[in-house]
Amino acid sequence: MVNPSALRRRFVVVAAMLGWAGLSIQMYLIFHSRWTLGASLIGGLVSFFSYFTVLSNTLVATVLTCAVTSRESAARRWFLQPWVSSGIAVSIAVVSLAYNLLLRHLWHPEGWQWLADELLHDVMPLLFLVYWWSCVPKGRLRVGHIGLWVIYPLVYFAYSLLRGHLLAVYPYPFIDVEKLGYPQVFINAGGLLAGFVVIALLVIGLDRWRAARK
Secondary structure: OHHHHHHHHHHHHHHHHHHHHHHHHHHHHHHHHHHHHOOHHHHHHHHHHHOOOHHHHHHHHHHHHOOOOOOOOOHHHHHOOOOHHHHHHHHHHHHHHHHHHHHHHOOOHHHHHHHHHHHHHHHHHHHHHHHHHHHOOOOOOOOOHHHHHHHHHHHHHHHHHHHHHHHHOOOHHHHHHHOOOOOHHHHHHHHHHHHHHHHHHHHHHHHHHHHHHH
């Protein structure tokens, strides 16, 4: 009979590999496109890390990798703190919901792009939420942690507006100031932030319920 801890470790290893695979495929596709156009590869790297999806999936893959790495480090201890892993769980859940509700209907990727999209927007969010439910210690979260978690999307939003102002390029259509104007963009961002907080409250509620059951 398979040891439950060994089974969990295998799950986390596979999830980490899929996470890095999805990111690697997406990076290759961006680099290949820019190489074909004769554009800067450095610019491609900056563009790659200008998506909330990519940043959140990078955090997810990092946490999963830390979970299966035995070598101690300050970074590993930080990422494996329940409040940090839980905040990343909230972010990746927002990634999946926002993509499927707001963006999926706007395009129909094929081939490797389809695979990267599915990994980054559907597969990894689901796997990380399973990891959070099964492996992250419960009963450690407080409502005050939401104030720390929202720093990440707020800083990202500010960066996206600054980058868009300088380059006239926005990563997502719902924050495209050139087409929508600042009032509508701030309304859209406010709606997404409200959704983020709702999901955060749900995560905290589940954390407390799971802790009480144990």
